[in-house]
Amino acid sequence: MNRRISKSFKTIFKSLYPNFNESEIENSEEYFFFILSNYPDKSEIIQLKALFFIFSFKVRTLIISDQNISNLINKLQSSNVETLRKLGFSITALFGLSTARSLSGEGSVYKYLDYPVYKNSKIKKRENSIPKNLEVAVIGSGAGGGIAANLLNQKYEVGIFDKGHFPNGETNNETFGYHNFYETNAIQQTRGYKVQLLAGMGIGGGTSINWTTSLRTPDNILSEWDALTQQNNHFNSDSFNKSLDYICQNLNVDETNNKIPQKEIKLAQGLELNKTSYKIIPRNTKNNDCLESGFSTFGHSDDTINSSYKSWFSKDKFNEENIYSNTHVRSLSISNGKATHVNVEHNGQSYSVAVEKVILASGSLNTPKILLNSGYKNKHLGQHLKLHPVSGVAGKFSELQNPWAGSMQGIYSDDHLFRKDNYGYLLEGLPMHPSLFFPFFPNNQDNFGDFISSYNYWSGSIVLTSDTSSGSIINKNPQHLWKYNLNNFDHENLLHGIESLVKANFLAGAEEIMVATSPTMHWKRESNEDIESFIGKVRKVRNEPFRILLGSAHQMGTARIHPNPSEGVVDLNGKVHGLENVYITDSSTFPRCSGVNPMITIQAMSHFLASKI
Numbered sequence: 001m002n003r004r005i006s007k008s009f010k011t012i013f014k015s016l017y018p019n020f021n022e023s024e025i026e027n028s029e030e031y032f033f034f035i036l037s038n039y040p041d042k043s044e045i046i047q048l049k050a051l052f053f054i055f056s057f058k059v060r061t062l063i064i065s066d067q068n069i070s071n072l073i074n075k076l077q078s079s080n081v082e083t084l085r086k087l088g089f090s091i092t093a094l095f096g097l098s099t100a101r102s103l104s105g106e107g108s109v110y111k112y113l114d115y116p117v118y119k120n121s122k123i124k125k126r127e128n129s130i131p132k133n134l135e136v137a138v139i140g141s142g143a144g145g146g147i148a149a150n151l152l153n154q155k156y157e158v159g160i161f162d163k164g165h166f167p168n169g170e171t172n173n174e175t176f177g178y179h180n181f182y183e184t185n186a187i188q189q190t191r192g193y194k195v196q197l198l199a200g201m202g203i204g205g206g207t208s209i210n211w212t213t214s215l216r217t218p219d220n221i222l223s224e225w226d227a228l229t230q231q232n233n234h235f236n237s238d239s240f241n242k243s244l245d246y247i248c249q250n251l252n253v254d255e256t257n258n259k260i261p262q263k264e265i266k267l268a269q270g271l272e273l274n275k276t277s278y279k280i281i282p283r284n285t286k287n288n289d290c291l292e293s294g295f296s297t298f299g300h301s302d303d304t305i306n307s308s309y310k311s312w313f314s315k316d317k318f319n320e321e322n323i324y325s326n327t328h329v330r331s332l333s334i335s336n337g338k339a340t341h342v343n344v345e346h347n348g349q350s351y352s353v354a355v356e357k358v359i360l361a362s363g364s365l366n367t368p369k370i371l372l373n374s375g376y377k378n379k380h381l382g383q384h385l386k387l388h389p390v391s392g393v394a395g396k397f398s399e400l401q402n403p404w405a406g407s408m409q410g411i412y413s414d415d416h417l418f419r420k421d422n423y424g425y426l427l428e429g430l431p432m433h434p435s436l437f438f439p440f441f442p443n444n445q446d447n448f449g450d451f452i453s454s455y456n457y458w459s460g461s462i463v464l465t466s467d468t469s470s471g472s473i474i475n476k477n478p479q480h481l482w483k484y485n486l487n488n489f490d491h492e493n494l495l496h497g498i499e500s501l502v503k504a505n506f507l508a509g510a511e512e513i514m515v516a517t518s519p520t521m522h523w524k525r526e527s528n529e530d531i532e533s534f535i536g537k538v539r540k541v542r543n544e545p546f547r548i549l550l551g552s553a554h555q556m557g558t559a560r561i562h563p564n565p566s567e568g569v570v571d572l573n574g575k576v577h578g579l580e581n582v583y584i585t586d587s588s589t590f591p592r593c594s595g596v597n598p599m600i601t602i603q604a605m606s607h608f609l610a611s612k613i
Contacts, residue, residue, distance in 0.1 A: 142205015
């Protein structure tokens with residue numbers, strides 16, 4: 001079957017990317033097969049494989065010539081039949097990814113771009129012997145685990161368990177970074193609306209690879225958390241705000257650590273012309289030296305970035321012999337309402353570590369899985385998944401943009417954060433490395449050589465939606481999966497934000513504008529199409545799966561906090577209902593989405609909860 005899939009891949013690939021030579025096609029095909037082999041949801045791959053198998057037979061040419069393949073894909077993407085739309089969506093996204101990523105580290109498309117190329121680096125594993133017992137096991141070393149370990153280490157013997165690596169201190173390429181410092185090689189998507197899930201994996205978790213955007217939790221959100229948990233001034237309180245202050249001070253969060261990068265100057269101009277205010281994004285860095293950090297998101301962990309590791313449990317603050325990297329926590333042993341052991345896997349060996357207390361801080365995608373594997377039951381566990389779904393707009397300008405360079409994000413606008421019923425969206429700049437640009441903005445209609453050579457003149461921006469929609473876990477082994485559907489309320493907010501970005505790019509003088517829909521919506525100034533007519537088409541995009549390309553770097557709410565066990569998983573102190581010594585201190589505790597990039601909120605919540613243990 002693989003031989004026939006290979007035949008179809010090459011036929012379709014040559015049609016979409018006629019400029020690539022045979023070695024570049026083989027390079028892309030190798031990564032395509034890597035995706036097929038490693039994509040977490042195997043059922044989603046079956047239909048694609050079946051299509052490629054059928055497509056490989058010669059009789060296909062009687063119906064579809066090679067010259068009409070791109071038109072066929074466009075028709076699939078535009079179809080009113082969801083299954084056909086999914087196939088068109090998958091082909092364009094996976095082929096785009098296969099051009100930009102490579103197991104060798106150099107994507108096939110790189111040779112056609114003015115883009116920095118870095119060879120694959122190495123990971124040096126740090127080996128510590130797994131202990132027989134600990135007073136406190138902190139599971140996860142990211143935003144939720146780091147500060148908890150720091151605080152509890154002052155009173156207890158603490159060990160930190162994380163399935164990922166330490167940052168390697170190298171400037172890593174995209175593929176190496178995604179494969180070594182992100183969950184599931186950064187290729188997992190939800191069922192339903194196919195939201196791409198980006199979640200950090202490694203010592204420091206997401207704080208070692210995120211975009212250093214450091215926004216405080218808005219008071220409106222904290223007040224709603226109080227309402228949802230039936231409290232008065234519990235979260236919107238002096239106590240929680242002191243936790244926010246503590247985190248921001250220790251991470252040196254400040255907007256003076258940032259400036260508007262070249263890739264976002266046009267966005268800033270366009271927002272102003274559209275009468276939309278914007279602000280400089282505060283960052284958690286040592287100073288403003290870390291401005292050319294376009295590659296820090298691939299595991300570099302620049303010394304000037306105040307990650308969880310650097311801030312809370314570096315070797316001057318924590319005994320590194322008690323950090324157990326490359327160690328996968330599978331479950332807890334629970335007896336008589338108490339966790340007695342943490343069951344881990346390290347270098348292919350299984351261990352059972354006796355514990356007195358457990359702090360779960362593995363993030364909203366992993367914390368529920370550990371509890372479910374432990375036999376713990378609560379109807380809210382693994383439910384209420386919030387994603388802050390994002391989609392994007394790209395504008396092409398006559399001036400060089402270098403869409404990956406500079407600080408990861410320079411500006412944001414919160415004018416519409418509370419657009420309706422305390423929900424809305426943020427507008428933010430987008431660092432567009434090739435494996436974000438080409439899968440999210442595929443262009444199968446223009447001459448590919450011209451399009452690919454224009455890469456450095458494109459500037460990206462995103463709509464970050466504060467979602468009322470919810471997802472839930474599909475608890476299948478060995479890889480747990482998630483489903484998520486976007487409701488009409490959130491879809492309307494998302495489209496409103498996209499419209500704002502289209503207008504901003506137009507007013508800033510963009511020669512072309514692309515919207516991350518399927519198929520890509522593409523406006524050109526030279527076409528004389530009225531911009532209002534184009535915006536009208538954007539407004540008509542239906543809320544159906546595979547109409548808009550969506551991503552998520554923020555997962556929240558899957559073990560939400562509530563004093564009543566019939567309404568939540570943990571109590572107001574973060575203790576898991578029904579378990580006397582298990583606590584959760586990560587974003588899964590959020591009663592609703594944070595509305596803004598959640599790194600500061602997660603660490604403040606962890607500080608707020610861990611201070612009571």
